[in-house]
Amino acid sequence: MNRSVRCPVAATLQLVGDRWTLLIVRDLLRGRRRFNELRESVEGIPPAVLASRLRALESAAIVQRRLYQDRPRRFEYRLTPRGHALGVVVGALADWGQRYAEADLTLVDGECGHGISVVYHCPTCAREAPRRRVRIVGREQARLPGRERQPTLPE
Amino acid sequence: MNRSVRCPVAATLQLVGDRWTLLIVRDLLRGRRRFNELRESVEGIPPAVLASRLRALESAAIVQRRLYQDRPRRFEYRLTPRGHALGVVVGALADWGQRYAEADLTLVDGECGHGISVVYHCPTCAREAPRRRVRIVGREQARLPGRERQPTLPE
DNA sequence: AGGGGTCAGTTCAAGTCATGAAGTTACCCC
DNA sequence: GGGGTAACTTCATGACTTGAACTGACCCCT
Numbered sequence: 001m002n003r004s005v006r007c008p009v010a011a012t013l014q015l016v017g018d019r020w021t022l023l024i025v026r027d028l029l030r031g032r033r034r035f036n037e038l039r040e041s042v043e044g045i046p047p048a049v050l051a052s053r054l055r056a057l058e059s060a061a062i063v064q065r066r067l068y069q070d071r072p073r074r075f076e077y078r079l080t081p082r083g084h085a086l087g088v089v090v091g092a093l094a095d096w097g098q099r100y101a102e103a104d105l106t107l108v109d110g111e112c113g114h115g116i117s118v119v120y121h122c123p124t125c126a127r128e129a130p131r132r133r134v135r136i137v138g139r140e141q142a143r144l145p146g147r148e149r150q151p152t153l154p155e
Numbered sequence: 156m157n158r159s160v161r162c163p164v165a166a167t168l169q170l171v172g173d174r175w176t177l178l179i180v181r182d183l184l185r186g187r188r189r190f191n192e193l194r195e196s197v198e199g200i201p202p203a204v205l206a207s208r209l210r211a212l213e214s215a216a217i218v219q220r221r222l223y224q225d226r227p228r229r230f231e232y233r234l235t236p237r238g239h240a241l242g243v244v245v246g247a248l249a250d251w252g253q254r255y256a257e258a259d260l261t262l263v264d265g266e267c268g269h270g271i272s273v274v275y276h277c278p279t280c281a282r283e284a285p286r287r288r289v290r291i292v293g294r295e296q297a298r299l300p301g302r303e304r305q306p307t308l309p310e
Numbered sequence: 311a312g313g314g315g316t317c318a319g320t321t322c323a324a325g326t327c328a329t330g331a332a333g334t335t336a337c338c339c340c
Numbered sequence: 341g342g343g344g345t346a347a348c349t350t351c352a353t354g355a356c357t358t359g360a361a362c363t364g365a366c367c368c369c370t
Contacts, residue, residue, distance in 0.1 A: 006259045008252025009181050009245055010198070015256070019172050019328095026164050035347050043165070046329055051348060072337040074346065082255050087286050088273050090164055092247040094291060097163025100237050101170070104161045107275075108297045110288040114279040115297050118243050120262075121276075121283065124269040128276065131242050133265040136249060142263045142270050174357095190318050201358055206319060227366040229317065 007136070015060050016086065020045055021053050025083060026090045028063060032078040062086065092118040162291070170215050171241065175200055176208050180238060181245045183218060187233040217241065247273040 016022055020042065027033060027041045039050055054077060057063040062083040068076045079086075091107060095118045098106045109116050120129040171177055175197065182188060182196045194205055209232060212218040217238040223231045234241075246262060250273045253261045264271050275284040 007181075008249040008256065008258035008260055008262075010178060010252075011256035011258050012248040012252035013174065013177060017172075017174050017177065019168065022168060022172065023165060026162075036345085039347095046331095047348065048330090048350085049328065072346070075348095084286070085251055085255065087289070088275070089244070089247040089251055091275055091289060092244040092273065093167040094163040096240055096244055097165075097167035100240065101163065101166035103163035103166050104293060105163055105291045106294050106297050107163075108290055108292055109275075109277050109280075109284040110290045112277060112280050113297065114277050116275050116277045116284050116289065118247065118273060119276045120243065120246060120264075120271050121274045122264050122267060122269050122271045125264075125267055129264040129271050131239070134242070134246060134271060135263055135265045136260045137263055138259060139261050142261050142268065191316085194318095201360095202319065203321085203359090204357070227317070230319095 009136075012089075015056075015062070016089070018053075020049055021057065022086070022090055022093065024050070024053055024057065025062070025079070025086050028077060028079045028083065029087050029090060032066075032076045034074065034076050038077070057083070088118060164291075167244075170211075170217070171244070173208075175204055176212065177241070177245055177248065179205070179208055179212065180217070180234070180241050183232060183234045183238065184242050184245060187221075187231045189229065189231050193232070212238070243273060 016025065023042045023045070024038060027038055033041070035047075035050070035054075038054075039045065039047060042050065054063060054065070058065055061080055063077050064080050066076050066078065068074055094105075094107050095116075097103050107116050108114060120131060120134050121127070122129045171180065178197045178200070179193060182193055188196070190202075190205070190209075193209075194200065194202060197205065209218060209220070213220055216235055218232050219235050221231050221233065223229055249260075249262050250271075252258050262271050263269060275286060275289050276282070277284045
């Protein structure tokens with residue numbers, strides 16, 4: 001069951017690639033939530049599915065379940081740092097959705113108030129990387145500059 | 156079935172939020188592909204699922220099916236511009252996967268060869284937007300700068 | 311003309327998973 | 341003791357997925 005997956009896209013989708021998981025992450029990005037809060041905000045999720053997804057996310061160290069009150073016992077769920085890092089995935093989905101599917105909501109920067117998008121970025125060169133230049137290659141091939149590289153030729 | 160979804164994340168997931176679809180998109184990002192090529196590169200996908208996903212992607216205008224040879228009839232699949240825009244979603248999944256799941260492959264800029272990441276970007280301010288500042292709000296609330304806004308309070 | 315191969319799927323039985331309604335446990339307050 | 345809330349489970353049904361096998365159109369070779 002746990003055979004390691006070479007492709008980072010496939011590896012990530014194995015953890016969060018189903019109909020509900022990223023909606024749960026979306027709501028947890030806004031802060032800690034209790035079971036029934038998620039049940040209401042993740043529109044239409046059956047409680048059995050919510051429970052099983054939360055447990056899967058917990059064992060993947062994406063969310064953490066915390067007892068926040070004894071007597072009666074009450075629990076809350078929150079993202080780990082690993083889980084917060086999924087924010088960009090959710091953001092990319094939102095960015096696409098606001099452009100290509102009709103949606104009422106939109107991504108903004110809370111400080112300047114402008115609409116924002118999700119892009120590739122090269123931290124070494126400190127600049128945006130155009131989509132067409134991006135490739136997926138073996139780790140040993142990264143960091144070797146030059147354009148003579150053949151692995152994933154674009155269209 | 157086609158009730159409109161308000162949240163752009165939910166709207167996007169309704170189209171591509173299953174176990175296989177984004178793997179198909181991942182491989183089509185490298186260029187046009189034939190049915191059996193996808194069958195081999197999308198590891199383990201049953202042909203019935205591939206056929207049904209391709210037809211769903213076609214009717215969502217994400218891929219286009221083209222006859223590229225008569226006698227024998229042969230088809231190829233390629234991304235529409237809409238579909239190419241999903242590249243950033245796949246990139247965000249890859250970025251997370253290369254950091255948090257063990258994977259042998261990594262994202263690079265084909266020109267400078269450096270590893271790249273996926274980030275939020277404010278095109279108006281021409282700068283990167285830190286993850287913590289990003290919110291999802293109603294469209295009418297975008298573009299109004301200022302910090303007095305309450306919709307989605309962070310943790 | 312017959313045999314073998316490729317491509318692009320389809321068909322089908324079996325199994326797995328999701329769904330929605332209802333129930334459960336533990337506790338509180340009145 | 342009656343009612344309410346929170347956090348789940350349980351269960352029967354139905355939908356979807358899976359893997360193996362099959363189909364049909366066409367090619368090339370002998």
